[in-house]
Amino acid sequence: MQKFLGLIILLAVAAVAAFFMFGKEKVAEFSGGKQIPAENLVTVTGRTGKINFIQSDKVQHFLARHGLKVTVKKMGSVEMVQEVDSDDDFLWPASQLNVELFKNSSSGARLQQSAEIFNSPVVLYSWDIVTDALIKAGIVQNKDGVCYIIDLPKLLEHVMAKTQWKDIGLAQLYGSMIIRTTDPARSNSGNMFAALAANTLNGGEVVTMESVDKVLPKIKEFYARLGYMENSTSDLFNKFLQQGVGAYPMTVGYEYQLIEYSLQHKEHLPLLKSKVRILYPVPTVWASHPLLALNDKGKKLLAALKEPELQKLAWEEHGFRSGMMGVENDPSVLDVVGLPKSIDAVMPMPSAAAMDKITKQLSSF
Template sequence: MALETAPKGEAPDDKAAREQKAIRELENRLADAYAQDRSPAEVGVAVQSAHSRFAGSTVRDFVPILVERAVRRELEPEEGFETAEVIVSAGGAQAPTEKIATGATAPGLPGRVRSLATDRRSLFVLAGAGMVAAGAAAWAVTRPDAEPVQAAAPVSGAPLTTVSGVVGSEKAAFFDDRRVAEIFAAHGFDVRVKTAGSREISTSIDLDGQAFAFPSSLPAAEKLKREVGVRTQFTPFYSPMAIATFTPIVELLDAAGAVKYDGPAPTLDFSAYIDMVQRGVQWDELAGNTSYPVAKNILVSTTDARTSNSAAMYLAVASYVVNDHAVVRGATAEQHVLPTLQRLFLAQGYTEGSSAGPFEEYLTAGMGATPMTWIYEAQYVSAAVAGRLRPEMVLLYPSPTVLSRHTVVPLTPEGEQVGALLHNDPDLQALAAEHGFRTGDAARFDEVVTEHDVPVTADLVDVVDVPAFETLEHLLDGVAGAY
């Protein structure tokens, strides 16, 4: 493939778009070329991994060509192939011809080629004769005293094993992350997922052909384990439940005596909130309300209790508060709390089946549509990392809250290996923290929220237990029956 040099004066955004288009075309072309031996996902991982190695280059014209050469060398390795790191200086005399790769030479290549390893699995980046003008960058344009660019992590040359799973929608972005795919590929897996509500995963989704299921709570996982007859599970990360709201809403609730400021983030007194719901208080009835004078009931927006785990977690907190701050146990307690629980859900009107929808509406539609949205803390942190939060957006913790423990239920040996990787691999754990999840690596999560200035409560104290599996099912069925 020959890529035209960008016209003089072309805007950086236009150059970037041209390059991305060329990379997409390259990925499609190579996927077709290697269709008999390599999956499209494997080719895609190789292309994106090679492309990422040029992130620091300032001269971009030949990057797609270099990426193609690197990927072809990776997908068609030769015995004795020697990987190399190419560092090109921003100027200076031409280096003498150096021997690189499998005996090919690159006369006049600026800079130097330093042998790193003989591992045929490593990515190789090469600039051929006449392809790079003096001073152009292959991996990076550096000062003579600059640190060398580090070699990429090994990517297996063997065909990847496809492993399919069903996950809660709040984890879709994590599995879509190219870096996550690369780590799985390095272990020989092409992990492909589809999303569903966590309660759907444990009750109604056809799991035939799936290697693992990854609902967002222990109760959903326990139900699934009973249904499919497995005992193994992994809980690689967790997330407290929280409320996504806005500064004017927090100020109104504070004036009404329902908000406390005991830490970095405000907390909602759930008892005071339930009291307002039971009395049918509307927003425009709050004293001094000029910021949100809307004639609708004070309600937190949730997902559908019939399908979604986040709604089940909301139900768990509400049932605890309504049951005089005690975990619901037994038929009498269930009947006592059900009328309020039904009101909390039915008064909302239409609710979506998974947590991604309501949170996206919060991010895009603003305060008018959803003044308070029940979410996983991870969703808010992930949005902050992605730069999608506006200054008036606030993370509000319910007091009490519950922890949603995201649990992998393996259905095949390959699914068990994926679950073990999610639980044990430090790089996957670190990436989970970047997507907002709390993991065993608490320090990494702290780094993420500190770097992106997300006010989270690090040590949550007022956390309650979820009702027993059977009780939670009874309560969810009781709410579902009222729809």
């Protein structure tokens, strides 16, 4: 009897193991408490940098209820619209500028539909001691708990003049002031900060094809100091957190990154609240997150992502501000400090032609 009972237990354990090894691929997701066979899901394949979002369980379950199973390849925004595979059903870059670049590329004829799904402002990430020094220098202002860069021209001037950290009261930091960013020729955050810097150096006016040559030498000077630049905004943000203030005193990123990280790593929340600061340039630039549907499968994904339930999930679980009219984003529902209720001071991006000229000049770094 004991041998028979032992055999039953062994078979039960084997069955559970087999389910976890193979069953998830065959039995799939839940829809209102009902299982959806995997063969009933339409597999949608594409590229994006929003890996944490698209691969999260809640998002995958939501998409399964819409009959979709999404697989993605991680890639920078600028790079993905330039290197499209024939089996891509969608591209999900950041910035409307990348939509224009794609339309003008050899693959542009494949675009069937596009829409802005989310928005996230471009911000700088820094640390408590750096932010305090910038406040004393009159570059940053803390208003109602939100840190705004009120003098971006002065900050850029310090960086290009190689002002030493010790000269603004940070003797503990080595070397000169620097803002680390991703490669503007491969990653959207680097590309958008190049646009913001170019506009700032152009007297606060949006750079045009007539004025771009005037600011190019200064932009090249700024980026020439950075050395190696990451291709991915998420990789840069992770290094910012891992290596700390000495290696990464200020970095360019998106607002949603700290929100998403805080929600996924709540054990680090007290340290993040005490040490990390989000700095909002005044004005900043919006990083829209448009989805480019290249066929009918991509169009189905686009429609699902526009659903109010998904938009609410995107803000409360990942920090993406909605790209849909009528959907509000309340910072009070998030356990993250220093978030404004709205982003009011926003500057337009230069034209695609002007940005293409800037990017080509910076692609040699």
